[in-house]
Amino acid sequence: MCGIFGYVGSHTASPILLEGLRTLEYRGYDSAGIFIPGSGVVKAVGPIDNLAKKITDTIPGTSGIAHTRWATHGAPTEANAHPHKDQSENVFVVHNGIIENYSLLKESLKVQGITFETDTDTEVLAKLIGVNYHGDLLEAVKSSLQLVQGTYGLAVMSDRDPDKIVVARLGSPLVIGIGKDGHLVASDPSALVSHTKDVVYLNDGDIAVIEKDQYSITTLKGENQNRKAEKIEWDLEEIKKDGYDHYLLKEIMEIPTTVENTIRGRLISDKGRVKLGGLEGYIDKLTSLHRLTITACGSAAYAGEVGRYIFEEYADLPVSVELASEYRYRTSLVDPKSAILAVSQSGETADTLAAIRLAKKQGLNTFGIVNVVGSTIARENDAGVYNHAGPEVSIASTKAVISQVVVMAMMSVLIGRERKMSLETGKEIVQALVELPNAIKNVLEQKSDIEAIAKKYKDYRDFVFMGRNAHFPIALEGALKLKEVTYIHAEGYAGGELKHGPIAMLDKNFPVVAFAPQDHVYEKMVSNIEEIKARGAPVLVIANTGDDQVSRLADDVIYVPRVHSIVQPIVSVIPTYLLAYYIGIAKDLNVDRPRNLTKSVTVE
Ligand code: M6R
Numbered sequence: 032m033c034g035i036f037g038y039v040g041s042h043t044a045s046p047i048l049l050e051g052l053r054t055l056e057y058r059g060y061d062s063a064g065i066f067i068p069g070s071g072v073v074k075a076v077g078p079i080d081n082l083a084k085k086i087t088d089t090i091p092g093t094s095g096i097a098h099t100r101w102a103t104h105g106a107p108t109e110a111n112a113h114p115h116k117d118q119s120e121n122v123f124v125v126h127n128g129i130i131e132n133y134s135l136l137k138e139s140l141k142v143q144g145i146t147f148e149t150d151t152d153t154e155v156l157a158k159l160i161g162v163n164y165h166g167d168l169l170e171a172v173k174s175s176l177q178l179v180q181g182t183y184g185l186a187v188m189s190d191r192d193p194d195k196i197v198v199a200r201l202g203s204p205l206v207i208g209i210g211k212d213g214h215l216v217a218s219d220p221s222a223l224v225s226h227t228k229d230v231v232y233l234n235d236g237d238i239a240v241i242e243k244d245q246y247s248i249t250t251l252k253g254e255n256q257n258r259k260a261e262k263i264e265w266d267l268e269e270i271k272k273d274g275y276d277h278y279l280l281k282e283i284m285e286i287p288t289t290v291e292n293t294i295r296g297r298l299i300s301d302k303g304r305v306k307l308g309g310l311e312g313y314i315d316k317l318t319s320l321h322r323l324t325i326t327a328c329g330s331a332a333y334a335g336e337v338g339r340y341i342f343e344e345y346a347d348l349p350v351s352v353e354l355a356s357e358y359r360y361r362t363s364l365v366d367p368k369s370a371i372l373a374v375s376q377s378g379e380t381a382d383t384l385a386a387i388r389l390a391k392k393q394g395l396n397t398f399g400i401v402n403v404v405g406s407t408i409a410r411e412n413d414a415g416v417y418n419h420a421g422p423e424v425s426i427a428s429t430k431a432v433i434s435q436v437v438v439m440a441m442m443s444v445l446i447g448r449e450r451k452m453s454l455e456t457g458k459e460i461v462q463a464l465v466e467l468p469n470a471i472k473n474v475l476e477q478k479s480d481i482e483a484i485a486k487k488y489k490d491y492r493d494f495v496f497m498g499r500n501a502h503f504p505i506a507l508e509g510a511l512k513l514k515e516v517t518y519i520h521a522e523g524y525a526g527g528e529l530k531h532g533p534i535a536m537l538d539k540n541f542p543v544v545a546f547a548p549q550d551h552v553y554e555k556m557v558s559n560i561e562e563i564k565a566r567g568a569p570v571l572v573i574a575n576t577g578d579d580q581v582s583r584l585a586d587d588v589i590y591v592p593r594v595h596s597i598v599q600p601i602v603s604v605i606p607t608y609l610l611a612y613y614i615g616i617a618k619d620l621n622v623d624r625p626r627n628l629t630k631s632v633t634v635e
Pocket of ligand 1: 328329330331332374375376377378379380383426427428429512515630631632
């Protein structure tokens with residue numbers, strides 16, 4: 032997804048801007064560019080290195096704006112890359128988001144004699160600001176934004192006012208960094224960490240002027256905003272690769288520590304209870320709910336599906352799971368005794384955010400499970416729980432997904448203990464969470480075996496992942512991870528659905544990954560595996576340690592420890608993360624940044 036970085040201070044801007052862009056690389060992009068007042072614009076298609084080759088350290092100027100573009104309007108060409116300029120080549124704009132009424136604005140600008148060189152909506156915005164610029168950049172941006180429909184995080188500079196960056200936000204995140212020798216702005220706080228941990232998050236409707244020694248924030252309507260600086264909790268070291276070849280492997284190997292961080296200080300073992308500070312004040316509301324609607328996208332939605340099994344079984348709470356992109360556009364019959372639980376790693380996913388806003392309009396309380404502290408979803412929810420998974424850089428989400436399920440297990444104890452959950456069950460679940468990191472370590476220790484299995488399976492073109500009960504969404508998650516990391520076609524199915532269609536596809540070229548933990552549907556899974564074997568399809572089973580029955584049926588088995596059923600899906604999904612990683616590596620793919628994908632989907 033597009034990234035913005037800006038700096039105004041006392042140091043030479045170009046190396047700072049380039050470094051800022053490099054920290055935003057993980058979000059996914061296809062071109063990049065910078066603008067430095069007095070020195071103009073430099074752009075390049077492809078990696079930041081292509082841009083860096085065009086920039087020498089001798090570029091003067093101590094302020095500038097920079098951008099990584101992920102094409103939405105127009106092909107990924109140099110012309111379409113940001114920054115874009117106005118007609119008089121005085122105003123320069125970098126922009127994340129989508130200007131929905133750009134065609135209309137473009138037509139009316141054309142009538143005024145303005146010409147266009149690119150296919151982008153951002154050029155329209157730059158030209159509009161240029162038309163409205165009469166010596167005051169802030170006013171020009173303000174008056175232009177009154178005409179704009181859509182979403183934006185934007186940074187604007189003028190050659191005539193080189194020590195000022197005007198930034199504005201509506202639906203696309205921006206954060207100001209308070210540095211020692213100047214101020215910074217970025218679309219992602221991780222880009223600021225090497226300069227400062229003191230940041231100010233902008234809200235939707237904010238417009239700010241950033242200068243070397245000061246910044247000021249108002250709303251588009253002109254109301255002053257005195258917002259306090261907050262501290263970023265993450266270290267730069269946490270964002271680096273830590274000796275691993277890829278972030279994806281680093282983040283998978285970090286899962287045991289992630290779980291420890293997610294549960295730290297939150298479990299009350301002797302009482303079989305949990306304490307979630309972010310939900311204090313809302314316990315009565317949560318325990319008196321008639322229904323919880325979990326809304327999310329992608330893997331976070333699959334985590335939510337696992338959560339459905341958990342909440343219904345352990346918290347006695349009916350749950351629906353809604354893909355945020357569907358929920359926001361469908362007519363939903365609102366149960367006033369329900370609430371929304373939004374699950375999001377980034378806290379910036381556009382559809383999830385829209386779902387929360389809709390639910391608020393419907394009069395519902397909204398809760399969140401969010402990883403990125405201070406993100407929009409975290410701030411807009413009534414209350415919520417932070418995952419504490421640390422920064423997740425790889426586009427394929429792994430440790431964050433695990434921590435989402437862990438939080439839902441904790442929430443089920445929080446709610447369940449106020450409802451029907453016994454002290455004994457509460458204690459068992461708390462103990463299961465304490466023991467979870469070791470169970471996960473046991474799976475991670477098998478990574479060489481899983482690498483060997485990956486090499487054996489890497490050339491198949493299609494896969495089915497299959498599971499029952501809470502392992503059905505785990506099958507969906509395993510299939511999604513294989514798709515995004517290796518580009519292999521994979522589908523997830525509930526075991527019981529196999530004979531309703533998908534079994535027709537199976538033959539010796541179509542392997543099945545089957546989750547068969549020793550739970551109450553184990554025998555059903557064994558029957559499914561027998562049916563698959565009868566069609567000659569290779570079967571890779573993820574089974575509990577010591578299970579000889581499946582090992583006789585399967586072509587390959589990955590054994591995972593048998594743990595409490597509430598956390599078994601977590602332990603079972605780990606091999607599929609390693610499988611996707613090692614198949615991706617065997618295929619020589621960019622596993623951290625798969626094609627066409629972006630870390631945080633801030634446009635719908
Ligand atoms: O940041 P979010 O958790 O809201 O992101 C949701 C999805 O975009 C995300 O889980 C996506 O599906 C991942 N690439 C999956 O690995």
